[in-house]
Structures are given as structure tokens and as C-alpha cells.
Amino acid sequence: MYKLELDAVLQSAHFELIERLLDTSDGSEASAYMLFGNSEITADPWSGAPRLRVVSHKFVPIAETEKVSSSARHVTWSTGGFMRLLSKAKSEGLIPALVHTHPRGVARFSSQDDKNEKGLARTAFVKGVKGLLSIVIDGGHSIAVRLWTPDGGCHEIKRVTSVGPKVRFLTSLSLDTADNRVLDRQARLFGSSFNDVISQLRIGVVGAGATGSAVATLLIRLGFGRVLVVDKDVLELSNLNRVHGARRCDVQAELTKVKNIARLAAETNLGPKVIALQSWAGSQESRDALKSCDVVFGATDDHSGRIFLNRLARFYSIPLIDLGLRMKRHEDGHVDVFGRVTTFVEGHRCLMCHGIIDPQKAADEALERDDPDNFHKLKEEAYILGGGDPSPAVVTFTTEVACMAVNELVAALTSFQGPHGMTPHRVRRFHAQDDRFPSASPSPDCPICSQTDVLGRADVEPFLGTVG
Template sequence: MLAMDITVLEQHFALLKPLLPDTASNEAAAYMLFGASDITFDPWSGIPRLRLVSHKVIEIPATDQISASPVHVKWSTRSFMRLLGDAAIAGKIPAIVHTHPSDHAFFSEQDDANERELARTVHQKGLRGLVSIVLGGDGSICGRIWTEPNKFILADTMQIVGGRYMRHGRAPTVGSNRHYLDRQGRLFGLNFNDEMASLRVCIVGCGGTGSPVAMLLARLGVGHIFLVDNDVIDETNLNRVHGSRRQDIGRPKVEIIKREIDAMGLGCHVEVAQKWINAAAVRDALKSSDFIFGCTDDNSGRILINRLAFFYGIPVIDVGLRMIAVSERQGHDLNGRVTTLTPGRPCLVCSGVINPARAHEEELERNQPDEFQRRKAEAYVVGAEDPAPAVVTFTTEMAAVAVDEMIAAVTGFHGSEGMIPSRVRRWHARDDRFLSVKSREHCPVCQSDEAGGAGDVEPFLDIVG
């Protein structure tokens, strides 16, 4: 059994919407290219999954359009053959999109017959498959992939991903005892509780911000959580890691957080990996997620989740704090930050959050500790700094701000643009700043036509070394 879902990036969906000007319009069509994300083992279901992510929208030339009416659209296959050539060169999966202006999204018998012949051509060209998407005039959307001329897989879900997260299709995994969510359902509606129950969320880092994020998500009714952290609890963690106890010193952080969520008895399925985020064994969990929370304090981990947001179209909500103790006369410098990453927005490198040189040093320290110490002695690397100050009230507050951004993506309570791109809370100044950051020209991540919706590439995320 192979599960399959389809992600359409918000900027690509915006290019498709003009195909449906109103419910009285003629049917219309377009082409797309999709990247593939092959998941060997979904950590929650244990079954393989294929996730497709939109890479490009291609207009069908007007000269190829033969006829159209409210119930049909017909075009020449000349441009379709060019599409297959483009797909082969780019290593992507070709797709056709068409509309049902006066109806809901579904695949008709005529669609089956037409696409079967196109899928045969795709198969003869040696391509992996043909994706087909239907947009309904009522706002519905459905999709499938033809893996063989006579075989297709329907998408479990179709999600539109950007500042908003809008999903169609997945039957929520809702337990029988959900009365504890009654109060939040009164605010956002019962569908919100269903949406939370079916979400798959990965938390990278289970310290001062990651542990409260996990606790909050579980109490929101999120159905599936994956925890990633290689560290164990030490005495200095007890002031801010939620759920930790003195007798937990020396135990993995991920086990502590899982224990506490399991003890809630709220039906949240928690899986863990006591590993660094860069470990190959964590990739399936990352790629299976609907949201990723970056709660790590290292540059190396942030480089990976930064690229992941763009290559796989998975929203990343990154949390950071910078607290500097100065003299009583001068006051304090206390800052918390939440940055949201989706294709179409600046990445963490362009935002100045990641220090690439320090990221390289962190990787060297983990993977080649002897070489790191040699370079440190010769002053080629900076080396570890003193531990940063941390206070549980501040770390927990920013965790709540981060979770609020996920809620905003799902519900739109911030408005139509969804998640706020970057918020800095300055406790000492008693204000929030909403930063406007521009991407650097030619950035290989957020300004690259190749990175957005690329899916699986070799090496992973195009990270060399």
C-alpha cells in the first residue's frame, strides 16, 4: 500500500486561480511540474508515502487550444510533448490541470479515458508518472497520479501551502473522547479540532522552546508529533524544559517529553528520534510532516530546516531568543523571535538568522571532534561560546507565539496572508517588531527557481559536504 498526497505552493495556486474566473466560465487547463518526496516509512502509520510538491506552472499556448465549453476543454498534444521533454530534463513529474467551473472537483469517465492515453505516452517516455488535478467551481480540488497506463493512486489530501495552510481531503483521525476540546471549538469551529487531529508536526529541539511547543500542540489536539533532539537532560535544563524532573538528569529529552504527552491521555501519537537533525534516519519524519517547528539553538540544524521548507513546501516556524545581561544602570537586552518559512518568503540566511561559518564549525565539532580541536587550537574556528542565558517565562512565551502562527496558518485569524513572516518581541522595550526582510539577489534557496518544490534531489537538499 502506498499513501499519496499533493502539495500545491501558494504562488503556484495563484497562477491556477485565473482558470476559474466564475462558475459560468468554460473549462480551462494548464500544465505543471511536480517534485517527488519518497517516504520509505511514515513514522506514524508505518507505511510508505509519496508526497508531490508543485515546482512550476506552465501555460498551455493559445495556439494549442482547440475548443472549450462549460463541460469540456480540448487542446493539441504538441505542447504536452514539450512538457514531457521539460520533465525529463528537470527530473520532475508532469501534470495536467483542468477545471469544472459549474461543479465540484471529481474525475469523470471522460477524464479517465483521456488521461489513460496520456499516461501511456508518459510511460513510453520513461517518466515516473502523470499527475492530474481538477479544480471545482465550488472551491474543491482533487488529484491523482497515474503510475502506469491503467493504474492510478488518488491523493489522500491536497494542501495549498504558503502563509495559509488549506487542506482538502484527509479524513481526520478523531478519537471518541474529544469533549476536552469543546472550548477551542467554540472559537474556531469543530472543524478546527478535526484539522488539529489530523496534523503531523515535527519539533526539532526539545529544550526551553521545543518542550512547551510540544505540550501546547498536544493540548490543542494535534494528532501526530515527532520529536527530534540528540541531547539529554542536565541540571541546568530543569529551569525551563517542561515536564523534566531532577530524577530525569541524564535521560534523553525526547523521552521525557513523550512521557509527559502520553501521560496526558489525550490521544496524541508521539514518535521520537534521539538524533541530530542532520541524521539520515530522521529524513522520513521531516518529509512526512505538515509543519516543522525549529526550536534548535544551532546554525547547522537551521540550515537544514531552512532548505527543507523550500525544497519540500513544508511550513517551518523557527523560534529563537537572544538575551544579554548588562548592568542594572544600562538595563537588559531581551529579545525573542519567531520566523515563518514558506516558498515565496525570505529564507533564514537572507534574514540574517543563520551564520553559515558557525554552522560549518558545528558540523565539524560533531563529526570530526579531533579536527575541530586542532583548528580551535590554531584559531581557525571560534569554538563553543559560554551558555546563553535562559528564563522559562521568556522561552515559554515565544513557544506560545510560535504555536499561534500555526493556528493562524490553519484558521486565517491573522488575515488572508496567514502567518506573520517575522516577529521580534523586545521585552525590555515592551514592544513587538514585525520585520520586513528582502531576499538576497540570487539566493540559492529562496530566490532559486530550482529549489522551490524541488522535492528529492541528490545530495539531500543539495547540501554538499
């Protein structure tokens, strides 16, 4: 019988608001409320155990009129706002949370906290909510989080991450044993803690072709402990010039692209736990696996997959690093080669606003996958855009774009690019030998960026708020 695993994700903007509660003029304790989405994972792909991930959705300040008293050792407030919070949590299927500070103490729940929260938890469960979270932060910005459950249990959440342009663990890590000799050279640049962090991260790679196989190979070599690779396709002869690890015998054996990556990881014997999932992004069988990830790379070349990942990133606050290439040969022999890496986190514009996704092409691709007979019928009737000739592909360019993408994750973990962490949008013009950073304005009609109520919303019915 598996024990339920728990983890919590705080949007970096929400964690900053929690930290600001420490800024009281007299050093007294302060408090606030929050609402969390809940991501129920039937089976974690790496452990097989059920998991509950709570994702910060909204920070709710306590009105001045509801504050009763505070000192360096206590804070009290009236329960009117708490009852309103419970009503909202119940109606929207969210988990309410209590936040308070220990500015002169430690991030640990006191016996008084235990007593007060136990009573509030009983009230919450009478109201019909799924759980009650409690968060405490101390003057050193250390944090502790626990979950009260309807069965009377109180469970410490030991894995808490802050996500945004920067990604970091807010709680101490339960470390895997790694061979430090293998990763010594990168520890000399980023410190040993870098290797500790990446050994604990769960990284998804959607697409295992040219760019995806390069991304996965780099993650394995860097020492990321848990890697998920999602792709439906098998290797073909034309893949051999650019898919890392692919061999002619694999094509003859019709090996899947994801098993190619799994074999490559096994042969390197560096210790990563690689899960190979032969599936489309967005399929029923891929949902739990992708919801379990801390960061996802989008290395798929289809618009339907990108639309899915775009929504997944928004609903579940999972940073998305999307990458792509565009190559064109002109009649005079001149070539244009563009590489792109776009990061979508809270505060960055989505793939739709950047013009990366074509909704019509996405609809066509979904139809081709789900109803191929009807797709070909409509294509003959000219209702579907033709696919045209295969796009050019050169392994040096696909691999360099993969390096650009993985380095964005490294920037999120180390800030080697500066305190801003990941860059929102980078376009490398290989032919012109420069990088450009075009910005995108949020579209008022964008179904993702314009809907702030879905940020961190996690599980909803229907999944990701879509039908079909």
C-alpha cells in the same frame, strides 16, 4: 505488506493559479499543465508505511496557439506542449500534471477524462516519466487529484493540502475519533472544524530543550494528532529550570530530551501520536521523518540545524516556524531580552536573508559534530570561533516565545491574525514591552531565495542539493 500512502502539496500561489482557470467569460472549461517534485518516504514515522508525497513545483499555462476548442462540457488542446512537458519532466526527474476545470460540474473525473488520460499516461510512460498526475477543480473550488502509475494503476490522492502563509486541507478529512469534551473550549472560539484539522496534521519539532519542549507541550494540549520531536541530547541538571516535564530523576537516569516529551504526552493521555527521534536535524535517520511533516518548528539553537531546515522548507514546501531568544545582562544591571519568531514559506524571506544564520558558525558546528578530534585541533589553532559562556535562559521568556510560535501556526489555520495568515518576522522586545516586524530584502546572493528552481523540487541527488 504495507500499501503505499499518497498525499499532495500545492503551494498556495499555484492553487490560486488553478482557481483562476475558472475565470472564463463564457463559463467554459479551461486547462493547464504543472510539474511536481516527488518526495519518496521509505517509512512514515507514524504509520510505518511507505509514502509518496508530490509537491507542486511549477505551473505551466497552455499557450493560446495550442488551444483547440472549449465549452461548458469539454476542453481540448494540441499535444505539442504536453510532449515538451514530458521531456522536461524526464530530464529533471519531475512528475507532469494535467489540470482542467469543471465550472458547472463537480470535482470528479468523467468517463471521457478516464479515456483521454489513460492514453496520455501511456505516452508519458513511454517517455520514461515516473507518473502522471491529473487535477480537476469545480466551480465551488473543490478539487480532486489522482496519479497514474507505470503499472497501469490509477490512484486517488485523498489528502491534498495548500501551503503558504495559510495552511489548509483541500480535500475532505478521514477523521480520528477524539474526545470533544477535552477540546470544547477552543472549538467555541475557532469552530469544531479546527479540532478536526489539527487532529490530522503532522507537526515536527526540531529541538526539545527550553523552547522546543514548550512548543511540543502546547501542540499536545491543543490536540495536534501527530507530533515528531527530534533532538540528540540528554537532560542535564541545568535544564531543570526551563525544560517542560523534566525531573531531577530524569537527569540522574540520563533520559533523552525527546523521551521526556514522549513520556509527557503519554501522561496527559490526550491521544497524540508522538514520535521521539534521538538524532540531529539533517541526519540520515531524520530525513524521512521530517519529509513526512506538514509543518516544522525550528527550536534548535545551532546554526547548522537551521541551515538544514531552511533548505528543507524550500525544497519540500514544508512551512518552517523558527524561534529563538537573545538575552544580555549589561554591567549596570540592565537586561535586554529579545524573542523572535520567523516563518519561512513561499513569499516570505528565508532565515539567511533575515540574518539569523551564521554560515561560518554552522560549518564549525557541523565539524564539531562529525569530526570532533579535528574540531578541537583547529580550535586550538584559533581557526574555529570559541563557544564562550553558556547563554542566559529563563523559563518564562522561553515559554512565551514558544506561545508566539505556536500561535503563528494557529493563525495559518484560522486567520485570526487576518487574511494574510502567518506573520513573516516578529521580534518581541520584552524589556521595552513591544513587538516589531522588521522586513528583509531578498539577497541576490542568497543560496535559497535566489534559487527559484528549487522551490518544491523535493527529492534531488544529492539530498537538498548539498554535498557533505
